[in-house]
Amino acid sequence: MKETIERLLSELEGVRCKTLREVEDMRVHYLGKKGEITKLFDEFRTVAPEMKKEFGRKLNELKQLAAAKIDELRETVSVQEDTAAPKRDMTMPGDAFELGSRHPVSIVRQEIVDIFRKFGYDVAEGPEIEDDRHVFEALNFPPDHPARDMQDTFFVSVGHPNPLLLRTHTSSVQVRTMENARPPIRVVCPGRVFRNEAVSARAHCIFHQVEGLYIDRNVTFADLKQAILLFAREMFGPDTRIRMRPSYFPFTEPSSEVDVSCNICKGKGCNVCKGTGWLEILGCGMVDPNVLEASGIDSREYSGFAFGMGVERIAMLKWQVNDLRHYFENDMRFLHEFSTAVEV
Ligand code: DAH
Numbered sequence: 001m002k003e004t005i006e007r008l009l010s011e012l013e014g015v016r017c018k019t020l021r022e023v024e025d026m027r028v029h030y031l032g033k034k035g036e037i038t039k040l041f042d043e044f045r046t047v048a049p050e051m052k053k054e055f056g057r058k059l060n061e062l063k064q065l066a067a068a069k070i071d072e073l074r075e076t077v078s079v080q081e082d083t084a085a086p087k088r089d090m091t092m093p094g095d096a097f098e099l100g101s102r103h104p105v106s107i108v109r110q111e112i113v114d115i116f117r118k119f120g121y122d123v124a125e126g127p128e129i130e131d132d133r134h135v136f137e138a139l140n141f142p143p144d145h146p147a148r149d150m151q152d153t154f155f156v157s158v159g160h161p162n163p164l165l166l167r168t169h170t171s172s173v174q175v176r177t178m179e180n181a182r183p184p185i186r187v188v189c190p191g192r193v194f195r196n197e198a199v200s201a202r203a204h205c206i207f208h209q210v211e212g213l214y215i216d217r218n219v220t221f222a223d224l225k226q227a228i229l230l231f232a233r234e235m236f237g238p239d240t241r242i243r244m245r246p247s248y249f250p251f252t253e254p255s256s257e258v259d260v261s262c263n264i265c266k267g268k269g270c271n272v273c274k275g276t277g278w279l280e281i282l283g284c285g286m287v288d289p290n291v292l293e294a295s296g297i298d299s300r301e302y303s304g305f306a307f308g309m310g311v312e313r314i315a316m317l318k319w320q321v322n323d324l325r326h327y328f329e330n331d332m333r334f335l336h337e338f339s340t341a342v343e344v
Pocket of ligand 1: 168170171212249282283284285306307308309
């Protein structure tokens, strides 16, 4: 038995393994149920009592050494196996990041605002949750005036003496601007507006507008016409013509709707302009004296013009998208079509 222990000790010293499989085989060989060392423990029962102490110590030492050797081999072999694993190909292209792009509505809103900034307009914004005064009253919509029905309003609080509502147009920001600034005033007011409308290809309950306001001494309809013409040419191209049709808004007098010559058929008539050669782009007019007075501006000293346009409408004309709902569904295939339109 003594010799066997000695032999196993020197054998263990020299054991080498290349794989974890070999380490496991070695463990079974020495320490498994029928392993060499296990067998010695069985034999130990037959050892003479006076020798038990010495052999017991030797056997335990052998077992511990074998266990330590197996642990050590397992460690070194697994590190080697790891480094021997196929190397990563550092020349492989990485996973591409999907970069976002600006939303088409944001692109057009910015374009509209930039055009008016060039003309010297400031930018003003106001709250989306408004009160009756700023959306209706100060814009010359008396209570019960039928023109309030032109825009179906979402009310936030009903039955309140001063009900809160979602603004139906950005004309409310005109009022806020006039309340807080003295003429000359030149602002554009971009923002989101809300109307209780059934969603369809041509209408949505949320959309965007840009409102414009210019107030100074001696502002005339000719100034309005010129401002709109310059805007239309910047937006739709230098050959664009405009035409003004009489219209009605409570806050302007006279009021007008503006069409631009169709930039697709160049005015000859196509299915986008429905054969007319013209596309409606905005409403405008000379600010009604009542509106100036309601915000503390002397209508005998000052006059002004205002206009309001739908951003989605301009975007639809610019890109010939014929369904408004595309702008709100955030379908990536649609949005990606505009990623090249971003100026970096
Ligand atoms: N507020 C109008 C609307 O939402 C648009 C508009 C028309 C604004 C004429 C104006 C304007 O400032 O003069 O339909």
